[in-house]
Amino acid sequence: MASGVARVDLDGRPIKPMTICMIGAGGFIGSHLCEKLMSETPHKVLALDVYSDKIKHLLEPSTLPWADRIQFHRINIKHDSRLEGLIKMSDLTVNLAAICTPADYNTRPLDTIYSNFIDALPVVKYCSENGKRLIHFSTCEVYGKTIGSFLPKDSPLRQDPAYYMLSEDASPCIFGSIEKQRWSYACAKQLIERLIYAEGAENGLEFTIVRPFNWIGPRMDFIPGIDGPSEGVPRVLACFSNALLRRQQLKLVDGGQSQRTFIFIKDAIEAVLLMIENSARANGHIFNVGNPNNEVTVRQLAEMMTQVYSKVSGEPPLEVPTIDVSSKEFYGEGYDDSDKRIPDMTIINRQLGWNPKTSLWDLLESTLTYQHRTYAEAIKKAISQPVATS
Numbered sequence: 001m002a003s004g005v006a007r008v009d010l011d012g013r014p015i016k017p018m019t020i021c022m023i024g025a026g027g028f029i030g031s032h033l034c035e036k037l038m039s040e041t042p043h044k045v046l047a048l049d050v051y052s053d054k055i056k057h058l059l060e061p062s063t064l065p066w067a068d069r070i071q072f073h074r075i076n077i078k079h080d081s082r083l084e085g086l087i088k089m090s091d092l093t094v095n096l097a098a099i100c101t102p103a104d105y106n107t108r109p110l111d112t113i114y115s116n117f118i119d120a121l122p123v124v125k126y127c128s129e130n131g132k133r134l135i136h137f138s139t140c141e142v143y144g145k146t147i148g149s150f151l152p153k154d155s156p157l158r159q160d161p162a163y164y165m166l167s168e169d170a171s172p173c174i175f176g177s178i179e180k181q182r183w184s185y186a187c188a189k190q191l192i193e194r195l196i197y198a199e200g201a202e203n204g205l206e207f208t209i210v211r212p213f214n215w216i217g218p219r220m221d222f223i224p225g226i227d228g229p230s231e232g233v234p235r236v237l238a239c240f241s242n243a244l245l246r247r248q249q250l251k252l253v254d255g256g257q258s259q260r261t262f263i264f265i266k267d268a269i270e271a272v273l274l275m276i277e278n279s280a281r282a283n284g285h286i287f288n289v290g291n292p293n294n295e296v297t298v299r300q301l302a303e304m305m306t307q308v309y310s311k312v313s314g315e316p317p318l319e320v321p322t323i324d325v326s327s328k329e330f331y332g333e334g335y336d337d338s339d340k341r342i343p344d345m346t347i348i349n350r351q352l353g354w355n356p357k358t359s360l361w362d363l364l365e366s367t368l369t370y371q372h373r374t375y376a377e378a379i380k381k382a383i384s385q386p387v388a389t390s
């Protein structure tokens, strides 16, 4: 598209084309957001990241219809004096940059805390000082554990939504003890949320905070040994995809009893676009963005992914497709887990009228079709290569 003709917001007002400084634009969410902005809106994007592989298809060739609306800046926001200038040139900053894979939280807690809190500080400061709007990506992990998880296993109260539903303006943030370094990420995200909120209250910063609930889809993380380190541990979608592609058993951490709600990235991006284009309705709010209808235990996710992958690849599943591993073995010392994550959708529904659409089966089918198409050949080649011996 890109002409911008007759684009109106939820209140019928014309949407003016804007320049968006997107930090972390080369990641999973950033790549989908850039794609959406280029194909469906007239907005310009200054895309900042240390990597650009996931948005390469949007940057090259220079004959693409949106070539003059997207500019990549290879910048590490930890130490780059160009950051303030790029924020000043923009109408809105979207900050996605973060270390956000659980395998890092307990093994690289310092990097995790610096990335999610310290490195985000100048972004908030420059937005506030220059009167620029900020959409900051936080996480559903700020809720930590549910109140219900502290009740006896057989307590009927565990079935009561008051004990597990996660609401932006009511639920407490419940983390484990300090030696459970898993919570370094959630705690850093919580503190930056509080700082942004305080900048809004004391200095009038126009902000929106997004709390994503397990967004998944194509281009999420990496497949170890193919487009990421062989020993790397990505998030669960990529871990399970990797095992399926290699015909290995899917590892269930601590029995795979934790529960998650998964949402298709394309549904979630619709919500972000509504926030971008409806500032009056989004400013000053914290939004859960998830799909409460897609809840499964991690064990059920493994079973469903095994079934779906067999369908899209035409290969029969392994006789015993999963294997149990302890969290200590899988993640190391200091790991802990969120037990259950159901987003309360009241606020996003009221402010933006948004609802997710895609079922878990459908989103896995389209994602695993992508994984198979993108990686199956490369994995076959990698497996057939003799291992070097010294």
Ligand SMILES: NC(=O)c1ccc[n+]([C@@H]2O[C@H](COP(=O)([O-])OP(=O)(O)OC[C@H]3O[C@@H](n4cnc5c(N)ncnc54)[C@H](O)[C@@H]3O)[C@@H](O)[C@H]2O)c1
Pocket: 023, 024, 025, 026, 027, 028, 029, 030, 048, 049, 050, 051, 075, 076, 077, 078, 095, 096, 097, 098, 099, 100, 115, 119, 137, 138, 139, 140, 141, 211, 212, 213, 214, 215, 216, 221
């Ligand atoms: N995907 C999810 O389900 C999910 C859930 C909760 C929260 N989030 C949050 O959403 C944001 C984006 O997540 P994602 O899934 O796209 O992760 P991602 O790792 O794919 O993307 C993050 C991007 O930020 C970049 N980045 C990190 N540090 C940087 C720095 N110092 N300078 C420049 N670029 C830097 C990385 O290179 C990467 O491309 C993160 O803040 C994350 O905490 C995501």
Ligand SMILES: O=c1ccn([C@@H]2O[C@H](COP(=O)(O)OP(=O)(O)O[C@H]3OC[C@@H](O)[C@H](O)[C@H]3O)[C@@H](O)[C@H]2O)c(=O)[nH]1
Pocket: 100, 101, 102, 138, 139, 140, 141, 212, 214, 234, 235, 236, 237, 239, 240, 250, 251, 252, 253, 254, 256, 258, 260, 298, 337, 338
């Ligand atoms: O191979 C695996 C990988 C993961 N898991 C389990 O699967 C569940 C989900 O793991 P993920 O790696 O997707 O990460 P989590 O859902 O715990 O956290 C994520 O949630 C919100 C975001 O802020 C981050 O992207 C990340 O912290 C966890 O219970 C984990 O222990 C397995 O059982 N096997």
